[in-house]
Amino acid sequence: MSSSSLNAAGDDPSASQSGSLERLRTERDVDLAKVDLTFEGFRALAQNPHLTANERIGFPETYRNGFEEAILRDIAAKLPALLGTNATIVDIGPGCAGLPHRLIDLCRERNHRLFLVDSAEMLAQLPDVADVTVKIPGAFPAIRDSIRDTVGRADVVLCYSVFHYVYVEGNPFTFLDSIVELLADGGRALIGDIPNISKRRRFFASETGRRFHKAFTRTETEPDVQYNEPNPGKIDDAVLMGLIQRAQAAGADAYLMPQAPDLPMANRREDLLIMKA
Numbered sequence: 116m117s118s119s120s121l122n123a124a125g126d127d128p129s130a131s132q133s134g135s136l137e138r139l140r141t142e143r144d145v146d147l148a149k150v151d152l153t154f155e156g157f158r159a160l161a162q163n164p165h166l167t168a169n170e171r172i173g174f175p176e177t178y179r180n181g182f183e184e185a186i187l188r189d190i191a192a193k194l195p196a197l198l199g200t201n202a203t204i205v206d207i208g209p210g211c212a213g214l215p216h217r218l219i220d221l222c223r224e225r226n227h228r229l230f231l232v233d234s235a236e237m238l239a240q241l242p243d244v245a246d247v248t249v250k251i252p253g254a255f256p257a258i259r260d261s262i263r264d265t266v267g268r269a270d271v272v273l274c275y276s277v278f279h280y281v282y283v284e285g286n287p288f289t290f291l292d293s294i295v296e297l298l299a300d301g302g303r304a305l306i307g308d309i310p311n312i313s314k315r316r317r318f319f320a321s322e323t324g325r326r327f328h329k330a331f332t333r334t335e336t337e338p339d340v341q342y343n344e345p346n347p348g349k350i351d352d353a354v355l356m357g358l359i360q361r362a363q364a365a366g367a368d369a370y371l372m373p374q375a376p377d378l379p380m381a382n383r384r385e386d387l388l389i390m391k392a
């Protein structure tokens with residue numbers, strides 16, 4: 116599967132045809148399921164004047180609008196240094212919607228230094244806050260050396276709703292290794308909001324998942340759950356277990372964590388927490 120068949124929900128558009136997903140068209144009828152969501156594709160979305168901020172990061176409004184506080188709360192519960200003071204924070208792939216704006220506010224209140232790594236086009240849509248934000252344009256991990264030069268070591272690395280694009284485009288282990296390398300002793304990284312096709316299958320094969328599907332689609336159809344077939348480009352349990360082992364081999368502890376149940380995609384997404392002693 117090419118990255119073009121991924122949307123920001125990380126779901127397969129064929130599933131949306133079967134009715135188990137929300138519509139992915141924007142108000143201006145841009146079909147987000149058909150947008151090539153690579154680093155370059157996001158760069159183009161960032162410059163599209165007809166899209167809302169959520170749409171520029173590949174999300175239909177309904178996936179994100181009004182959920183930002185709950186998402187940040189869930190992130191901070193896993194990255195408690197965010198609620199401390201004077202920490203060095205790196206956000207890889209902040210995009211330009213509500214979440215980074217809230218994170219910038221939090222960093223301002225708590226005297227954190229926040230390094231934002233994304234395309235220049237995305238970063239241009241975020242405010243520059245003196246003594247708080249530092250923007251580093253470019254794709255991670257390609258620019259990891261210049262990040263290390265600028266940041267040194269980080270207390271917190273956040274990479275939210277980004278990994279599934281990197282997984283299709285680049286080497287996920289190089290990405291993970293580069294994040295572990297960035298961490299200071301005692302630091303934590305959250306590679307969050309990862310769509311896990313195995314979790315999705317488990318959910319939609321359950322009675323709860325079937326009920327969810329029927330209520331969501333307002334039909335009596337059953338969700339389409341396929342086993343024993345290749346899923347190129349999709350992240351499953353095996354990929355996530357591999358990432359855990361890789362991080363642990365690099366000397367960090369790694370845990371797969373659920374999202375808070377009030378998050379919009381908690382039934383099919385997971386967070387990978389990496390902790391350096």
Ligand SMILES: C[S@@+](CC[C@H](N)C(=O)[O-])C[C@H]1O[C@@H](n2cnc3c(N)ncnc32)[C@H](O)[C@@H]1O
Nearest residue numbers: 154157172208209210214233254255275276277
């Ligand atoms: C779905 S958006 C998520 C934005 C934000 N983290 C959030 O959850 O609101 C994905 C973002 O990751 C950025 N991105 C994709 N690949 C990247 C990479 N290799 N390095 C840095 N940013 C990347 C895109 O430009 C886009 O802004």
